[in-house]
Amino acid sequence: MSYQQQRPPLNLDQRLNELLDAIKQEFDQVKNEAFRLHKDESEGKYNKQVAELRDIRNTVYNLQQTHERIKRQYEEDISRLKAELEQRDRQSSQLQYHNQQNAAAQTQQSPTQLPPPQTPQLQQQQPPNQLQTTQNGAQASNNQPNQLQTNQQITQAPNSADSQQSISDKPIPTFLKELDAQLVPEQWKKQTHEFYVLYNPALPKTLDVDLVHSFDHNSVVCCVRFSRDGKYLATGCNKSAQIYGVESGQLVARLTDDGNFLNGTNGAPSNAANPEANSGDLYIRAVTFSPDGKYLATGAEDKLIRIWDLSSRSVIQYLKGHEQDIYSLDYFPDGTKLVSGSGDKSVRIWDLNTSQTSLTLAIEDGVTTVAVSPDSSLIAAGSLDRIVRVWNASSGFLVDRLDGAELNNGHKDSVYSVQFTHDGKEITSGSLDTTVKLWALDTNKNGATNKANVKCEVTYRGHKDFVLSVCSTPDNEYILSGSKDRGVIFWDKNSGDPLFMLQGHRNSVISVCVSNNGIGGNGYFATGSGDCKARIWKYKRDFNQ
Known part of the structure; x- marks a missing residue:
């Protein structure tokens, strides 16, 4: 009897456990439902914010495009009004000239003995900066004193609107028109079996050039770049990048991505995602060393940027985002960011800590060349639409368009190379x-430019075909340019005069670069050519004639 009395409590415990299990299940269901609702709500807010940011970005881009259209219209109106004012000035000057002649006829019996006054048309054709160049040329040749006197009279006349134009009306010197070493006197040329140099006979010879090393490649050499310390030279060609020692001329490394690319490792897509890998050609169109010299960035036709660790000769980062060939790369001076230009009409700034794009700058045509200013504040890019654009590197705001619209002295065809001095x-x-052009920038601490002082200072004329690459020496004394005419010209930066033409390749000079370690007018520069050669040259002050 006592055993039967104890059974009900056991039934109560079982029932209690069942109720607790039911409560637990119901709690779990409520918790899961609440989590799902919270997740859906969070995802909805996130998607909404992303959409809002996208709209803001599109709005900013549209505002920028509208601003550029308004600016172009404004510049066209300014140019038209300036032309009208100049026409009125010419008419007024002509009227004044006729009045002077009439007055002279009334007061003199022999008016033909009077010298004609200088007309404003001649004043406009001869800017003040050209006086010094004309004087130097007269001293060198010492056979045109009358022309010198005329030029002095012209520059003493009142300034006109055209006095702010660049040095852009100089004719191409005679010694650059034929480029035939056999027709040049011995004292104005240097000729070897590998190259020849033609000097400007109107100027004293101050530089000498010698070939240091020549490197054969298996294809066209698309790009050359020195390391910051000047010890190494990188070249880009079909399927590989090469690194050479500048002093020794020895091949230090040949970088090919066949293994990593085929296996799809290190974040690289496999061949299935990149049919370019099997297409045969993969030209490396851009190379640039990191500031510390530990890494090399390469840009190629497969739309990828590769960051190479030079100690291990392996790719450690793949930067993916461009939709067409990558034509130009440049590191920021601190080495934490990289800027790239592509045929997809965009400039991208990459954060190398995250391998992601931190800023994308879109324009109307393909980007052929990019550069970062020495203080990291500005980015410049040249494009197929003939314009050099300058942006604030932090905000991405367009600082200026270097198109010479105000004075009609901008480039008349696609820009293929830009570099900051x-x-x-x-x-x-x-x-x-x-042509090669030199643009002056007057910027404040916030990266904004003074519009009145952004202008084309000098236009360098002398090449007979496309200019494909430009650079400047570390002392900012000389400008170098490489061209499809197979030549490299050394220019005096300030006057715009060509010092000499180097003919050292049998095909286009696609890339030219100066080493940063040049001192006192002595240094190295490199060239890459369609003749499948890269060459290192040495320039130095030598002649005392």
Whole structure:
């Protein structure tokens, strides 16, 4: 009897456990439902914010495009009004000239003995900066005193609107028109079996050039770049990048990505995702060393940027985002970011800590060349639409368009090369219009430019075909340009005069670069050519004539 009395409590415990299990299950269901609802709500907010950011970005881009259209219209109106004012000035000057002649006829019996006054048309054709060049030329040749006197009279006349134009009306010197070493006197040339140099006979010879090393490649050499310390030279060609010792001329490394690329390792897509890997050709169109010299960035036709660790000769990063060939790369001076230019009409700034794009700058046409200013504050890019654009590197705002619209002295064809001078105050640009230009930048601490002082200072004329690459020496004394005419010209930066033409390749000079360790007018420069050669040259002050 006592045993039967104890059974009900056991049933109560079982029932209690069942109720607790039911409560637990219901709690789990409520918790899961709440988590799902919270997750859906969070994802909805996130998607909404992403959409809002995308709209803001599109709005900013549209505003930028509208701003550029308004600016172009404004510049066109300014140019038209300036032309009208100049026409009125010419008419007024002509009227004044006729009045002077009439007055002279009334007061003199022999008016033909009076010298004609200088007309404003001649004043406009001769800017003040050209006086010094004309004087130097007269001293060198010492046979045109009358022309010198005329030029002095012209520059003493009142300034006109055209006095702010660049040195752009100089004719191509005679010694650059034929480029035939056999027709040049011995004292104005240097000739070897590998190259020849033609000097400007109107100027004293101050530089000598010698070939240091020549490197054969298996294809066209698309690009050359020195390391910051000047000890190494990198070249890019089909399927590989090479690194050479500048002093020894020895091949230090040949970088090919066949293994990593085929296996799809290190973040690289496999062949299935990149049919370019099997297409045969893969030209390396851009190379650049990191500031510390430990890494090399390469850009190629497969739309990828590779970051190579030079100690292990392996790819440690793949930067993916461009939609067409990558044509140009440049490291920021601190080595934490990289800028790239592509045929997909965009410039990208990459954060190398995350391998992600931190800023994308879109334009209207393909980007052929990019450069970072020495203080990291500005980015310059040249494109197929003939314009050099300058952006604030932090905000991405367009600082200026170097198109010479106000004075009609911009490039007339696609810009293929840009570089900041080493002091960061100027930009050099080379174009398919066969010219090189020097642009002055007057920027404040916030990266904004003084519009009145952004102008084309000098136009360098002398090449007979496309200018494909430009650079400047570390002392900012000389500009170098490489061209499809197979030549490299050394220019005096300030006057725009060509010092000499180097003919050292049998095909286009696609890339030219100066080493940063040049001192006192002595240094190295390198060239890459369509003749499948890269060459290192040495320039030095030598002649005392």
